[in-house]
Amino acid sequence: MKIHFAGIRRKTEFSPNHVVNDLLIINQTGEALKELGAEVTMYDEGVITPETMKEKLVFSMAQGPIGSNTLMKIEQRGAYIINSPRSVINCYRINMVKLLPEAGIPFPRSVVVATDSDTNGKEAGFTTSKLWIKRGDVHAVHKEDVTLANTDDEELTLLKEFHARDIMQAILQEHVDGDTVKFYAVRESDLFHWYYTNGVYNVKFDTKRLRELASASAEILGLFVYGGDAIIGKDGSITIIDINDWPSFAPIREQASQRIAQVIYRKAQEYVTSGTSG
Numbered sequence: 586m587k588i589h590f591a592g593i594r595r596k597t598e599f600s601p602n603h604v605v606n607d608l609l610i611i612n613q614t615g616e617a618l619k620e621l622g623a624e625v626t627m628y629d630e631g632v633i634t635p636e637t638m639k640e641k642l643v644f645s646m647a648q649g650p651i652g653s654n655t656l657m658k659i660e661q662r663g664a665y666i667i668n669s670p671r672s673v674i675n676c677y678r679i680n681m682v683k684l685l686p687e688a689g690i691p692f693p694r695s696v697v698v699a700t701d702s703d704t705n706g707k708e709a710g711f712t713t714s715k716l717w718i719k720r721g722d723v724h725a726v727h728k729e730d731v732t733l734a735n736t737d738d739e740e741l742t743l744l745k746e747f748h749a750r751d752i753m754q755a756i757l758q759e760h761v762d763g764d765t766v767k768f769y770a771v772r773e774s775d776l777f778h779w780y781y782t783n784g785v786y787n788v789k790f791d792t793k794r795l796r797e798l799a800s801a802s803a804e805i806l807g808l809f810v811y812g813g814d815a816i817i818g819k820d821g822s823i824t825i826i827d828i829n830d831w832p833s834f835a836p837i838r839e840q841a842s843q844r845i846a847q848v849i850y851r852k853a854q855e856y857v858t859s860g861t862s863g
Contacts, residue, residue, distance in 0.1 A: 591628055601727065614845045621850045693761050701744075772800065
């Protein structure tokens with residue numbers, strides 16, 4: 586019996602600067618699933634409804650709140666979804682900045698604030714005005730959604746701009762000095778790829794530890810297909826600063842699409858044979 590999947594393309598507003606790359610990875614994953622013997626029907630995040638999507642096996646890049654809530658309804662009626670919409674919502678910063686530190690992941694000090702408040706960094710308990718101001722929900726829609734502020738006035742101006750765009754909550758986050766590395770991974774596979782986005786110090790660090798922290802973060806959030814960013818301190822310390830649900834995998838797209846498809850297919854088979862799908 587052929588396995589039939591629904592694939593959900595990410596809405597373009599949630600793919601700033603990565604519209605083509607995001608489309609390529611989801612489409613290539615679908616093609617890789619077909620090569621494994623599956624049938625695949627593709628949908629767009631912006632048009633799915635519980636009534637129009639009947640498939641019980643789903644691979645999804647949906648990221649917006651409306652799409653995620655729709656997929657949660659579909660999941661509640663017995664569908665199996667990678668990445669689960671619950672894991673996607675866990676990646677919203679207002680949730681992630683609590684879940685990861687509480688589980689012991691090295692993570693920058695972060696405070697959730699209302700964007701219509703006059704709370705600056707010092708009032709939030711920070712000892713410096715050099716802070717990252719980040720929107721509290723989806724990762725980024727505009728480049729200003731993640732901005733480094735250097736003064737109290739800059740912080741408050743950014744919060745007001747968020748509020749004017751109907752972003753109700755934001756994150757004040759400490760700046761961690763060091764080199765930034767980006768990573769891509771697929772849970773329950775051998776895929777883990779990292780690279781420097783800026784190599785200022787180029788200190789030696791424990792790459793195995795980076796993989797362990799990335800994997801632990803994904804498990805805490807519930808992700809299978811993920812990426813993220815970390816800061817490597819001058820002393821070689823590793824701080825996770827962001828985890829992304831299903832990134833574009835642009836540098837390793839061919840390899841990644843194969844690994845993603847293999848994991849999705851295997852997990853779907855397990856789900857079907859377990860009888861959970863009804």
